[in-house]
Amino acid sequence: MRQFSSSLPNKCILRRASSRDMWRIRKLVLLARLDPTQLRQSQFWVIECERKIVACGQLRSFEGAQELGSVVVAPAWRDRSLGTYLVGHLIQSATQPLYLECLGARLASFYGCLGFIPVSWQALPPPLKRKFGLSNLAARIFQLPLTLMQCVIGIKNKGRVTNE
DSSP: OOOOOSOOOTTEEEEEOOGGGHHHHHHHHHHTTOOOTTOOGGGEEEEEETTEEEEEEEEEEETTEEEEEEEEEOGGGOSSSHHHHHHHHHHHHOOSOEEEEEESHHHHHHHHHTTEEEOOGGGSOHHHHHHHHHHHHHHHHHTOOEEEEEEOSOEEETTEEEOO
C-alpha cells in the first residue's frame, strides 16, 4: 500500500475551503466532468499553491458512512503527489466507513494504492445505495467502467483508530 506523501511542494498549503474558493472548486469539478450538484464548501479541503487553488476534495457525510468525492487536481499541477497528499488527508479525517465511486481502471488503481478496495453495490450502506443508485444504473446500461470502493485502512472513531 502506498505511503501518503509527508509534505507538499514549496509554496503549497492544505486548508479547509472558504466561501471565496467555491467558484474555483466548481470550475475544477466541471472541467473534470464530475457531478457539480453536491458541492458544499464546509466539506471541502483545498490545496493552494502560489495563491491558486490547484486541488480539491470533499468528505460527504451520510448516516453511518462517508463518501470521498470531487477529488480533482488541476492538469498543470498533476504528477506532483498532490492528489495522494489530499486523499491521504481526507482518509485520515474520516470518522465513519469511507466509500467512493470512480470511472475507469486508472482511477480505481490509484485509489487501490491508497487503501480502497472494490465493493459491490449490494455491500454499500443504504444511504450510499440511494446516492450511487443512478450512476450504478447508468454504468450498467451504458457499460461504463464504474467501480465502487471502500477504504480498508484505519479511520478515526472517537479518538481511536480502527480498521473497519
